[in-house]
Amino acid sequence: MPAAATEAQSAALRTLLRSLGQIVLQPNAFTGACLLAAWLLCDPRLACAALMGAIAANVSAVLAGYREDATRAGLHGFNGALAGLAAFSFIADNATAAAVAILAATGAAWLLEPWSRWLRARDLGFFSSPCLIVTWLWLPLVTRVSQQTAFTAEHTLDATQLSSGLLAGFAQTGFASGALPGLLVLIGIAAASRRHALWALVGAGLASAVHLQFGASASSFEAGLLGFNGALSAIALADCGIAVTLGGVALSVALQTAATYYALPAMTAPFVLATWSMQWxxxxxxxxxxxxxxxxxxxxxxxxxxxxxxxxxxxxxxxx
Structure with a gap:
C-alpha cells in the first residue's frame, strides 16, 4: 500500500507539472517545473494561481469523466492554469482572484471537450482558446486592465537590454516578467525539444524586431510584451515548414498590433488566431x-x- 500510494502521488505530481508545461506546448514535467520556478522567482502569487487553476481543471476533468490519458498529458489542466494566472493578473484582491480562478479554471475544463471536438472536426488545435473565452466573459466585470503596448519612439536598446527583453518574452507566456524567469522557461522548452526552443527564439526575436520597427516602445520590449505571441506561434507551427512558421509569426504580430491599437486585452489570442489561420x-x-x-x-x-x-x-x- 505505501508503494502504491507513493506511485499515485508521483503520477499526480507529473500530471500537474505536465499541465504547466503545456502552457508552452510541451507535455513535459521538467518543463512544468521550470515554469513553476519562473513564477516563484517572479512572484509567488503567480505560482499559487497556476497551481490552483491546474488542480481545479484536472479535478473537474476527472469528475466529468474525460479521457484519463489526455488528463495525464496535461491537456485538461493547462487552460485551467492559464485561467488562474489571468485571474490573479487582472484582479488585485487575492480572495476575489482565487474565487474567480477556481470558477474560470473549472469552466475552461468543462468547455474544453465540446469545444475541442468542434475544432478537431476542422483540423484545428484548441491551444489556449478555452482560457481566452472564459476570461473574456468575466474580464469586463473588473476594472483593472492589462498593460498595453505603447507605440512611441524611445531610446536605442543596447545588447544587454536586447537579450533581457528577448528572454522576458518567454516569461510573458505565463503572465510573468523578467529575464531570469524567461531564461528558466526557455530552459524548460529546450529540455523537452531543442528544436522548439530554437524556433521559439526565432519567433520571439522576429516578432519583437517587427514590433520595434513599427514603433513599439522599448519599455514594452523590455517587459517581454512584444515577443511571447511570436514564440508560441513558432513552436505551434514548427513542424509545418519554414515559410508557414514565419508566416504565422508575422500574422501574430499584425493581430497583436491591431489589438493594441483598439486597446483590447488580447493576451495569447494573436498566437491562437495566427496558428489557426496558417493551419487552415x-x-x-x-x-x-x-x-x-x-x-x-x-x-x-x-x-x-x-x-x-x-x-x-x-x-x-x-x-x-
Missing part, C-alpha cells in the same frame, strides 16, 4: 495541390469517369 491555409493549399496533381496524373493516363476518381487519387497520394 496549409491544409487548404495542400488539399488543392494534391487534387490538381492527381487530376493531371489521371488526365495523362486517360479520361476520368467521375469526380470521385480525382478525390480518391488525391487521398492515396496524401496517404503515401
Amino acid at each position: 491555409f496549409t491544409r487548404r493549399f495542400m488539399r488543392d495541390a494534391a487534387v490538381s496533381e492527381a487530376a493531371e496524373c489521371v488526365e495523362a493516363r486517360g479520361p476520368v469517369t467521375s469526380p470521385a476518381s480525382i478525390t480518391s487519387a488525391a487521398s492515396v497520394r496524401r496517404a503515401g
